[in-house]
Amino acid sequence: MFRSMLVRSSASAKQAVNRRSFSSGSVPERKVAILGAAGGIGQPLALLMKLNPLVSSLSLYDIANTPGVAADVGHINTRSDVAGYMGDDNLAKALEGADLVIIPAGVPRKPGMTRDDLFNINAGIVKNLCTAIAKYCPHALINMISNPVNSTVPIAAEIFKKAGMYDEKKLFGVTTLDVVRAKTFYAGKANVPVAEVNVPVIGGHAGVTILPLFSQASPQANLSSDVLTALTKRTQDGGTEVVEAKAGKGSATLSMAYAGALFADACLKGLNGVPDVVECSYVQSTITELPFFASKVRLGKNGVEEVLDLGPLSDYEKEGLEALKPELKSSIEKGVKFANQ
Numbered sequence: 089m090f091r092s093m094l095v096r097s098s099a100s101a102k103q104a105v106n107r108r109s110f111s112s113g114s115v116p117e118r119k120v121a122i123l124g125a126a127g128g129i130g131q132p133l134a135l136l137m138k139l140n141p142l143v144s145s146l147s148l149y150d151i152a153n154t155p156g157v158a159a160d161v162g163h164i165n166t167r168s169d170v171a172g173y174m175g176d177d178n179l180a181k182a183l184e185g186a187d188l189v190i191i192p193a194g195v196p197r198k199p200g201m202t203r204d205d206l207f208n209i210n211a212g213i214v215k216n217l218c219t220a221i222a223k224y225c226p227h228a229l230i231n232m233i234s235n236p237v238n239s240t241v242p243i244a245a246e247i248f249k250k251a252g253m254y255d256e257k258k259l260f261g262v263t264t265l266d267v268v269r270a271k272t273f274y275a276g277k278a279n280v281p282v283a284e285v286n287v288p289v290i291g292g293h294a295g296v297t298i299l300p301l302f303s304q305a306s307p308q309a310n311l312s313s314d315v316l317t318a319l320t321k322r323t324q325d326g327g328t329e330v331v332e333a334k335a336g337k338g339s340a341t342l343s344m345a346y347a348g349a350l351f352a353d354a355c356l357k358g359l360n361g362v363p364d365v366v367e368c369s370y371v372q373s374t375i376t377e378l379p380f381f382a383s384k385v386r387l388g389k390n391g392v393e394e395v396l397d398l399g400p401l402s403d404y405e406k407e408g409l410e411a412l413k414p415e416l417k418s419s420i421e422k423g424v425k426f427a428n429q
């Protein structure tokens with residue numbers, strides 16, 4: 089259906105020398121594939137990953153428009169070589185040898201839609217892409233961005249189980265944008281430098297399933313319960329705020345690319361053996377009764393090294409945790425059912 093095409097940026101002799109010197113040095117070679125690379129998130133994410141010195145090979149896959157994105161990004165004089173792949177026939181090449189696969193493929197929301205309204209289209213896209221991942225790069229870490237994340241991650245897990253290669257340590261739902269938003273909004277209200285702020289966000293990635301733990305925010309500020317409630321609500325509705333502001337032209341792309349690049353960088357650092365890399369992510373989990381849950385996760389050479397427990401919650405957060413469980417449970421079950429039908 090789509091014209092298949094492969095574009096490789098001029099991998100010059102200089103780049104080859106660069107690669108050799110890196111491989112003999114302390115920074116290992118790492119191939120990162122982005123599926124959906126020509127989209128609203130995919131393009132700025134490709135740019136940010138091209139700027140990441142931990143990446144030696146950047147593989148850009150989409151069903152359309154990847155040659156242009158790859159040619160453009162490929163001219164940037166940073167470490168990685170860049171290859172663009174378009175169409176199903178080239179998916180295998182895009183994935184082979186990947187250490188990390190980032191998936192922002194799929195349709196975004198329009199005003200009035202929930203993330204779950206994207207399920208019908210995106211579930212099928214994720215299913216197909218994960219079937220190919222199982223075949224061509226079964227050992228890669230997966231960063232799932234495509235919505236609804238609460239369901240697409242369980243879909244990926246089921247597809248990998250069917251293929252007999254599921255490793256729960258390697259599958260991540262990207263919830264970093266919730267953390268990025270919580271930090272930004274909190275810094276504004278607490279009047280502290282945003283660069284110093286840390287806020288864990290737990291649960292899932294849709295509406296009330298997004299639960300920021302401002303009681304654990306650092307630096308601590310003495311905010312009223314009204315302000316904390318408003319901050320929680322704004323974090324939960326952050327995606328909708330952008331969808332409405334874009335008025336039909338899609339959802340968060342630039343802040344998501346930033347968040348996606350941040351999380352991918354953390355995964356690469358973990359793979360490379362950097363100690364104490366901790367980020368929030370939606371992963372297979374036993375810290376609540378739900379089989380998938382977002383919380384702080386320690387990243388290591390095999391992906392998830394440790395799912396950290398939730399720590400002390402305020403009464404307001406305890407209520408939020410109980411309130412989010414039914415929706416998250418049903419989104420997980422919907423994904424599992426879809427993958428097995």
Ligand SMILES: NC(=O)C1=CN([C@@H]2O[C@H](COP(=O)(O)OP(=O)(O)OC[C@H]3O[C@@H](n4cnc5c(N)ncnc54)[C@H](O)[C@@H]3O)[C@@H](O)[C@H]2O)C=CC1
Binds near residue numbers: 196197213
């Ligand atoms: N996890 C998170 O925090 C966030 C998730 N998202 C989600 O990310 C997804 C992408 O959003 P945008 O980039 O704004 O959408 P977009 O429509 O701008 O880009 C999506 C890209 O995916 C490509 N695509 C479609 N089917 C594909 C397939 N089978 N294989 C490879 N590529 C395929 C399209 O050609 C397009 O280039 C949406 O589902 C959106 O809801 C968006 C923001 C935040």
Ligand SMILES: O=C([O-])CC(=O)C(=O)O
Binds near residue numbers: 203
């Ligand atoms: O709201 C959306 O549809 C996109 C998204 O997940 C976010 O911005 O958090």
